[in-house]
Amino acid sequence: MKKIPKPYSVMMEEIKDRLKGKNGIKRAREIQQLLKEIPWSVGDYRRIKDGLRKELKELEVIEQAKKASRSRTKTKKSTPxxxxxxxxxxxxxxxxxxxxxxxxxxxxxxxxxxxxxxxxxxxxxxxxxxxxxxxxxxxxxxxxxxxxxxxxxxxxxxxxxxxxxxxxxxxxxxxxxxxxxxxxxxxxxxxxxxxxxxxxxxxxxxxxxxxxxxxxxxxxxxxxxxxxxxxxxxxKPVRIFTMNSFNEIQEQPIVFYNDPITVKDVMQRVTKSKIEIFKDAILLEGGPNGRRKRVGITYELSDNDVIHLTFQK
Ligand SMILES: Nc1nc2c(ncn2[C@@H]2O[C@H](COP(=O)(O)OP(=O)(O)O)[C@@H](O)[C@H]2O)c(=O)[nH]1
Ligand SMILES: [Mg+2]
CATH class of the missing domain: 3.40.50.300 (P-loop containing nucleotide triphosphate hydrolases)
Incomplete structure (x- = not known):
């Protein structure tokens, strides 16, 4: 940034722009860089820097927390x-x-x-x-x-x-x-x-x-x-039950915590088979007694759906 003080609003726009889309460590680095580049610690500049420092602190806390939760949940990645x-x-x-x-x-x-x-x-x-x-x-x-x-x-x-x-x-x-x-x-x-x-x-x-x-x-x-x-x-979990070719439904569902979930997501969890050999899926909508229909790989699933995946021989 140039040595001539910029108006508060211009400065804020520039900062917003540079932080846009940046999260986590990347964002923290950019903030550190900004703090170095903003030369004055008076008036509006001081306010801006205080704000940036505060956010940097928060980012540090969150990063620590993430590290802690990662090491704690190594085996149970998706347990809420x-x-x-x-x-x-x-x-x-x-x-x-x-x-x-x-x-x-x-x-x-x-x-x-x-x-x-x-x-x-x-x-x-x-x-x-x-x-x-x-x-x-x-x-x-x-x-x-x-x-x-x-x-x-x-x-x-x-x-x-x-x-x-x-x-x-x-x-x-x-x-x-x-x-x-x-x-x-x-x-x-x-x-x-x-x-x-x-x-x-x-x-x-x-x-x-x-x-x-x-x-x-x-x-x-x-x-x-x-x-x-x-x-x-x-x-808001999405619990998907899989069914084998004998119409037996697995007792434990595959659980997703981010929607939307497609047939492809389920396939990636249950099999290592290549997507190219996927044929279609039989779906029981909303549970074992739900409407039965055939769906494709991009079909969006809902909580408690039952599906049976079929593959080309
Ligand atoms: N009146 C009342 N007492 C409770 C309740 N829950 C716990 N206690 C009592 O409050 C004390 C502290 O409970 P504790 O669960 O150890 O509280 P903590 O310090 O928040 O973990 C104990 O004597 C409990 O028996 C409650 O819902 N109502
Ligand atoms: Mg206690």
Whole structure:
């Protein structure tokens, strides 16, 4: 960039342009480069640089989180991960135990959990990983950001609380960290956006009188069925059942978390055969009792579809 100061708006346009389409490490590098190139640290320039520095920090947190989640989920690549968060003694451990049947110690005194606790559960043929994040309190991310990284890497948050204030603290801390909570999964699946948008719902206790007005779904901590149902709904899985030539349907579906899903996607998961020898697929729409039809390789599948792939001999 030239030495003559450019107007704020021109500068912003130029920065937007250079960051356009760049994500993750590439974006971080470009921001570092921009910070070097912008010579002044006064007035509008200072504001711009502060903004860039802030985003760079966030990118670093997200990259760390991604690394952490990669090493954690090496064997279970596509298992959705739900993070349980709340203030201390809000019933996080109790919830994870009730949902998964594990036995995480329940505290009768504050600050029981200082390490994340893990649990796993299956519901409607979908596996979930649950992780209880150590208690959140006001200003807890001023120093150590490790729990923040875990939240960034989660696919969905279960926010547990027993009072208006419990929820308010969490919502405020997340907002401070530029994390936006959304009521539904994004259409393009579990991408790590900047700023981070994470689907979430609130889990309240039966004695909770009021809750912060929020666009998020609220479910009772005792209604496990409803919690699990919402967990499945939140990730919008596409479960495809395969059928052999004897019309026997596999019990375990092939699960996809990004739609749209085509016959080709299923084929790539189940066989190493070349696409050239694919003939067609027999489809039972929406389940074993669904309408039967023949479809091609580009056909778009829906949740619970049953298919049988046929190949040329
Ligand atoms: N009233 C009430 N107490 C609960 C609930 N869930 C857990 N507790 C109790 O609250 C205390 C802390 O629970 P715990 O699950 O360890 O909370 P955590 O610190 O958020 O993990 C324990 O004594 C639990 O028995 C709840 O939904 N309502
Ligand atoms: Mg706990």
């Amino acid at each position: 991960q739900f993070a349980i968060i709340g203030v201390t003694n809000s019933g996080k451990s109790t919830l994870i135990n009730n949902l998964t049947g594990t036995d995480i110690p329940i505290g009768s005194y504050p600050y029981t959990t200082i390490e994340p606790q893990y649990g796993a559960l299956e519901h409607d043929k979908i596996s979930f990983q649950l992780v209880e994040i150590p208690a959140i309190y006001e200003g807890c991310w001023d120093g150590d950001k490790s729990t923040l990284g875990m939240i960034h890497s989660a696919d969905c948050l279960l926010i547990v609380g027993r009072s208006f204030d419990d929820f308010k603290i969490i919502l405020k801390e997340l907002e401070t960290q530029n994390i936006e909570l959304i009521g539904n999964r994004m259409d393009d699946g579990f991408i790590q956006t900047i700023p981070r948008k994470i689907p979430a719902f609130l889990i309240y206790d039966k004695n909770t009188e009021t809750m912060p007005s929020s666009h998020l779904k609220k479910i009772s901590s005792e209604d496990y069925v409803e919690i699990k149902r919402n967990m499945v709904e939140m990730i």
